[in-house]
Ligand SMILES: O=P(O)(O)OC[C@H]1O[C@H](OP(=O)(O)OP(=O)(O)O)[C@H](O)[C@@H]1O
């Protein structure tokens with residue numbers, strides 16, 4: 001997942017974008033970038049690393065202007081340590097456009113080919129987001145009449161993106177000398193919300209992946225960007241919007257509620273925190289129905305994300321909720337770290353068991369999800385080392401059995417603990433006395449009950465049903481090969497790849 005931000009203000013925005021990125025850091029820890037626009041001039045700084053490490057005072061000073069966009073990256077294409085793939089990306093024609101993308105395109109290779117052969121555009125990294133930017137630029141070039149940019153031409157370009165790009169994309173883009181564009185794919189898979197703030201100089205606008213950025217920066221939420229919709233805010237603050245596709249099919253990603261988003265965000269009208277409470281309740285009901293024979297002394301969450309679910313689950317079961325693991329607040333999220341060895345090491349560094357909560361007890365550990373099993377394996381061993389008598393493990397979401405192709409980096413079935421394993425085999429694998437998973441209909445109901453207008457979610461990592469309808473067995477096999485390093489990632493053939501780093505600051 002990545003985090004994106006866009007702002008149009010009447011005062012300098014560098015500090016606001018930096019603060020906003022800090023609020024979205026949980027969505028991407030590998031790279032960060034800010035672009036501001038000062039009239040028709042862009043100022044960019046981006047690099048690999050966490051927000052606090054990427055920006056120095058001198059970098060901030062150079063980010064002049066009253067509008068801009070920003071990005072934190074969690075890579076799903078290309079590589080994790082490539083500063084050239086950090087975002088925003090830049091193209092100089094037409095007009096000059098910078099773009100930040102959250103999601104993952106599923107027809108990147110085909111688009112790369114089209115861009116090169118038909119549109120005569122060069123893409124210089126393995127990033128699908130650079131491809132997306134070039135499609136947008138090409139479509140905008142085609143839509144502009146008499147060399148003058150208009151809102152109509154921009155919306156027509158977004159329709160062109162919807163026609164050509166498949167997969168997930170929530171996007172912020174800045175067009176030099178014109179304004180801020182934000183749009184969401186026709187399935188609305190990734191979140192995008194906008195808000196405004198009145199100042200003496202007029203209205204200021206902020207677009208963000210999650211509402212927590214609006215709240216904390218003093219903006220009031222207007223609404224979510226709708227699936228297939230584009231909004232445009234010109235540099236002088238004029239707002240316009242357009243539904244750039246006739247029949248959007250809204251299927252937001254359910255894993256945002258399970259794990260990605262911050263609990264204090266509201267996404268598509270659903271409080272993430274409340275959805276996690278409901279997941280806990282439904283899981284408790286399942287335990288009452290099917291696991292009443294387990295003699296549980298205490299419920300212990302795996303910090304951080306599972307806390308609300310574990311708390312509510314304990315309440316429903318009438319069993320004590322105790323903090324058995326203390327988290328080192330200076331270590332980031334382990335699941336989104338690149339590479340299995342660093343993830344494994346980080347779990348041990350991040351969480352430490354409190355012996356008194358385990359000694360001689362039958363404990364029920366609760367996590368939001370079990371994906372690769374990195375966390376659960378380590379944690380269960382730590383619980384046993386701390387003296388637990390029996391260790392049961394509950395997951396607030398169902399077994400993750402299918403790769404994600406929409407912006408979560410779990411592309412290979414082999415790395416997923418639950419693929420091809422029964423619950424008993426999974427329990428054995430992670431060393432638990434029993435493992436209890438949420439049922440998928442319960443997970444969906446827990447989220448959907450908070451906004452019944454949403455009729456379907458993307459739950460592909462649980463059920464293998466890919467909402468964009470273009471995912472074939474062949475695609476998954478190629479993705480697995482690419483992402484496990486067997487073949488190079490979606491890079492252009494050597495004859496047309498230049499070793500330029502045009503975009504890095
Ligand atoms: O089975 P795994 O592959 O280990 O993945 C699942 C775990 O990873 C995440 O935690 P993470 O440490 O990333 O973040 P958190 O502090 O927000 O819970 C998630 O909350 C689970 O604990």
Ligand SMILES: NC(=O)CC[C@H](N)C(=O)O
Pocket residue numbers: 001002073074075076077078085101102103104105127128129407408
């Ligand atoms: N997780 C994401 O949203 C990734 C964005 C983009 N596909 C990248 O790899 O940089």
Ligand SMILES: [Mg+2]
Pocket residue numbers: 302303304305306367368375
């Ligand atoms: Mg966790």
